[in-house]
Amino acid sequence: MKLSHWEWNSFFRDLDIVIIGSGIVGLSAAITLKRQDKKLRILVAERGILPSGASTRNAGFACFGSVTELLDDLKNHSEDEVFSLVQKRWKGLQRLRALLGDKQLGYEPLGAYELFKTEEAAVFEECSGQIADLNRKISMITGAAKTFSIRDQHVSALGFKGIQHLIFNQSEGQLNTGQMMAGLLEIAKMEGIQILNGLSIQHLEEDARGVRLQTTQGWSIDAKKVLVATNGFTQKLLPNLQVTPARNQVLITKPISGLAVKGCFHYDKGYVYFRNVGNRILLGGGRNLFAKQETTADFGMTENIQQHLKNLLHTRILPGKNIEVERWWSGILGIGESKTPIIRHISPNVVTAVRLGGMGVAIGVLTGEEGAMTLLAH
Numbered sequence: 001m002k003l004s005h006w007e008w009n010s011f012f013r014d015l016d017i018v019i020i021g022s023g024i025v026g027l028s029a030a031i032t033l034k035r036q037d038k039k040l041r042i043l044v045a046e047r048g049i050l051p052s053g054a055s056t057r058n059a060g061f062a063c064f065g066s067v068t069e070l071l072d073d074l075k076n077h078s079e080d081e082v083f084s085l086v087q088k089r090w091k092g093l094q095r096l097r098a099l100l101g102d103k104q105l106g107y108e109p110l111g112a113y114e115l116f117k118t119e120e121a122a123v124f125e126e127c128s129g130q131i132a133d134l135n136r137k138i139s140m141i142t143g144a145a146k147t148f149s150i151r152d153q154h155v156s157a158l159g160f161k162g163i164q165h166l167i168f169n170q171s172e173g174q175l176n177t178g179q180m181m182a183g184l185l186e187i188a189k190m191e192g193i194q195i196l197n198g199l200s201i202q203h204l205e206e207d208a209r210g211v212r213l214q215t216t217q218g219w220s221i222d223a224k225k226v227l228v229a230t231n232g233f234t235q236k237l238l239p240n241l242q243v244t245p246a247r248n249q250v251l252i253t254k255p256i257s258g259l260a261v262k263g264c265f266h267y268d269k270g271y272v273y274f275r276n277v278g279n280r281i282l283l284g285g286g287r288n289l290f291a292k293q294e295t296t297a298d299f300g301m302t303e304n305i306q307q308h309l310k311n312l313l314h315t316r317i318l319p320g321k322n323i324e325v326e327r328w329w330s331g332i333l334g335i336g337e338s339k340t341p342i343i344r345h346i347s348p349n350v351v352t353a354v355r356l357g358g359m360g361v362a363i364g365v366l367t368g369e370e371g372a373m374t375l376l377a378h
Helices: 005-012 024-036 067-076 079-100 118-142 152-158 177-190 231-237 287-294 303-317 360-377
Strands: 015-020 042-046 112-117 148-150 163-169 194-197 201-207 210-215 220-228 244-253 264-267 272-277 280-285 325-335 342-347 350-354
Touching: 015 024, 015 210, 024 042, 024 079, 024 177, 024 350, 024 360, 067 079, 067 118, 079 118, 079 177, 079 360, 112 118, 118 148, 118 163, 152 163, 177 194, 201 231, 220 360, 231 244, 231 325, 231 350, 244 287, 244 303, 272 303, 280 303, 287 303, 303 325, 342 360, 350 360
Parallel strands: 015 042, 015 220, 042 194, 112 264, 220 350
Antiparallel strands: 112 163, 148 163, 201 210, 210 220, 244 280, 244 325, 264 272, 272 280, 342 350
């Protein structure tokens, strides 16, 4: 089907910038660009009815790193690299809160716990021995003197089974992912940014005049500049970029009477995560147990992951309780050997802002802003 004169003239004529992807990064970039120059004609192209990927499908953790994650990162990266990324995550969370406000985000500063199983005594001892040093370094980023602390006394009150130790992070929180994206969409609308859903970009080709984008509808769209904000789906468009898709599967329970669990919880080195959503439990992860299977950009559920998460729910998190699952879903992350986002020109008029490393809530707004400024700087 060809574009009519009216369609081309109203929606695709004289585009200054096309942003591919309407998630946290894409919308933040569009808002930043429009606020830099109100005259810019910006189109955000989104292949889904809602933002596809992880922006509306994550757990809503406002987090920047558990103790085991940080210590594992320090084994593979320099101290400067690790704490520079922590700083980006912290700064990104503050930018998100400033942009939307805590009420719109449904932000709750309930903190976050890392759980250690009874058989993980050696891991816990290593972590507890590093808390003072981590607190000192993180205090220079957050201003909080005592970010991490041991809270073993809370294990029994929370009702967990087979968990012996807890490390609490007072500086983390949780938010409502749906409200977050609705807020970003509303700001984009108020700024006069055009967003078209169901518009999937298949191919980019740059020439002296700018960038030509080919869509699945068979249309050709021209723009002066393009920002790619497709995260876990980046290889579909840019196969040579080092962004690997990773699927996370998630459940949410029906309401639970007298639920004592409040806040965010990291388990199994962060590969499993859960939190309360009011009086429900949201639980997700486990992709590390079936890494090859979950290295995919395809949505869907699998029996092995579902069974693993249900077992954790019934045997460790809420043992002995009759808990029913209300809904399952999956989201697609963009990961790589490095956790630092790829924000750079891949050609004179095309910039990427991808590879959020499972920390899209924390660094999405900042990544979008940096991608926008990189696009304008050239």
